[in-house]
């Protein structure tokens with residue numbers, strides 16, 4: 001077997017065998033608490049709870065504000081590379097706003113337009129490689145007379161179905177198969 005074929009097989013093996021991230025810990029809050037998450041400072045007018053219900057399983061995160069302020073839950077995770085995204089389900093109620101972000105260092109991408117209906121949102125991870133990323137969901141209110149809440153559930157890594165990427169992978173598999181076949185003949 002030629003060196004080029006060995007490299008080809010090794011590359012495919014690495015692509016298929018290596019995980020591209022460390023799992024989001026307790027992304028659906030099914031431990032019924034914030035295991036794996038960090039929670040911002042709480043006070044008499046804001047609190048973060050894991051409560052029954054949600055979009056996945058039996059529990060979800062609920063951030064409740066009774067006055068102006070903000071409160072977040074966050075988690076770091078390691079991401080290697082690949083056509084993946086961080087997906088989550090969220091919705092807000094009352095006077096609350098929310099922002100959900102994923103970032104490394106200072107480069108961030110965010111979702112801000114949450115509505116009252118549980119909806120799945122996606123943040124593209126394919127631009128990152130070999131680094132620890134952070135995900136945070138922050139709920140805020142503007143005035144001291146405001147009251148509102150944000151809900152979060154089912155935070156997970158999903159594959160982005162990009163036709164171009166799949167085509168490249170398919171082309172790579174075909175190329176390797178042809179090279180191996182030629183070496184056999």
Ligand SMILES: [Ca+2]
Nearest residue numbers: 028056057059
């Ligand atoms: Ca859940």
